[in-house]
Amino acid sequence: MFIQTVKTPGLAHLSYIIGSQGEAAVIDPRRDVDDYISIAKQHDCRIKYIFETHRNEDLISGAAILANLTHAEVKHGPNADGEVQYADVVHGGDSFNVGNIGLEILETPGHTKDSISILLFDSDFNDGPVGIFTGDTLFIGDVGRTDFYPGQVQKMAGMLFDSLRLIESKAKQAIIYPAHGAGSVCGDGMAEREFSTISHEMNNNPMLKIQQRDTFISKKVAEHHYQPPYFSAMERLNLIGASAYNAPRIVSPKQLAHVxxxxxxxxxxxxxxxxxxxxxxxxPGSLCLPVAMLTAYGVWLLQPEDKITLIAQSEAMANKAALQFSRIGFDHTHSYVPAEFAKFAAAGGEVASLNTVCATQVKELIKQDWQLLDVRKITEYNQDHIKGSKHIFLGHLPEKLNELSANKNYITMCASGMRASVAAAYLRAKGINNVQVFMGSMGAWQNAGYDVET
Incomplete structure (x- = not known):
């Protein structure tokens, strides 16, 4: 018997392949499915089942693709917002065998209406479930968000409370296998580690420790989460099933001579x-989106139908970025241009750069009417910020551009300077040229001993 985690960087997505006696099952596969097939082959297993714990909002499911390649049966929970065309519906109490592994479905709505959790039993031992796949219902250190249904947050929060109590009653000693880890947009308080038990979470998870249903609901309703606009595209694609993706072609930098x-x-x-x-x-005109930040902020600054050309240090880096984009449904990443700036400049091309400033410079520039633009999340900004700074969440820049002026001077800032650099590049690409990046940002400001507001 084996359980192997397949991690997806950038999305903090966790999927699983389990197997026993020549059979395997995959839980919540991502779009690029080669790893599951490879792992199954290593263990001499045939993939028999594919389970989706819910219809994902933040990434494309690979269930339909994997089923087409392996002829496995796809199982999905009830009450999805539309027909999941490539899957059979399962209900609470349904059970399945994968070699010596027994799987039992629990209906655990709250994060979504179709959410399920899956109990895992070792059929050789009659001692209750040893593991549980909780999807986005329960994480390590947190629970799922409940704000995906407009006007129904209270209802969904109540359903989540009831689902968590069901999990506690059915799997108190089980190991938890969630669908996301720290860094996911599906929760804020997840632990960095990827191992825990239901019993441990009951005693230590702040949300599970809340015993009063009304208190739990109030806490969930008060949460603030951002919903990137691409979520709706993911929901649609995860009803019909997505296709595979293609790697980008190489384009000569000469084609950039005329921007x-x-x-x-x-x-x-x-x-x-x-x-x-x-x-x-x-x-000139390019956006700054390091591979590690693509899925977090590319989804805000770009649209899934946008044509995209990647600028990268190597073909391997470009392919990695294209794969990240494909996992969230951005499929028009067809081109890659090598970052050969010396050759480009020698051939008469223009190379741009962005100025950075430190804390002492920022303090002086503010006096000279430079506007400090804080692009952190609102929860970060409310905790502490620099007096006089203007807050616009990085993801909201496209819709808030009308609040900014091409005739004004801006300094972008965040917590360290990473998001500030992304913001400055975006503003420059949109014609707001008088921009500098506060490298070090809030960290540098506080380490310099300057005051902040709360």
Whole structure:
């Protein structure tokens, strides 16, 4: 018997393949499914079942793709908002065998109406469930968000409370296998570790420790979560099933010599190198979106139908970025341009850069009427911020551009300077050129001993 976790960086997504006696099952597969097939082959197993714990909002499911390749049966919970065309509906109490592994379905709505959890039994021992796959219902250190149904947050929070009590009653000693880890948009308080038990969570998870249903509901209603606009596209694709993706082709930097024409032909120029590399030199008009930040902020600044050309240090980096985009349904990433700035400049091309400023410089620039633009999450900003700063969450820049002026001077800031660099590049690409990046941002400001407001 084996259980193996397949992690998806950027999305903090956790999927699983389990197997015994030549049979295997996959729980919540991502779009690129080669790893599951490879693991099954290593264990000499045939993938028999694919389970989805809910219809994902933040990534494309690979269930339909994997089923087409393996002829496995796909199982999905009841009450989905539409027919999941590639899956059979399962209900609480349904059971399945994978070799010596027994699986039993629990209906655990709350995060979504179709959420299920899956109890795992070792058929050789009649001692209750040894594990439980909780999807987005229960995480390590947190529980699922309940704000995906407008006007129904209280109802969904109540359903989640009841589902968590059901999990406690059915699997108190079980190991928990959630669908996300720390860094996911599906929760705020997740632990960095990826191992725990239901019993441990009952005693230590702040939300599970709340015993009063009304108190739990009030706490969930008061939460603040951002919903990237691409979520609706994911929900649609995860009803009909998505196709595989294609790697980008290589384009010569010479095609960028005339930026306006290049943007028409190649779409958005997305520089996926580290922030520090972008600041030192980049193609004019390109956005700064390091690979690690693509899925967190690309989904806000771009649309799934946008044509995208990647700027990367290597073909491997470009392919990694294209794969990250494909996992969230951004399928028009067809081109890759090498970051060959010396050759580009020698051939007459223009290379741009972004200026950075430190805490002492920021303090002086504010006196000279430079506007400090804080692009952190509102929860971060409310905790502490610099007096006089203007707050616009990085993801809301596209819809808040009308609040900014091309004639004004801006300093972008966040917690460290990473998101500030992304914001500055986006503003420059949109014609707001008088922008500098506060490198170090809030961390540097506080370490310099300057005052903040709360």
């Amino acid at each position: 306006d024409q290049a943007k028409q032909d190649l779409g958005w120029l997305i520089d996926v190198r580290p922030v520090e590399a972008f600041l030192g030199g980049h193609y």
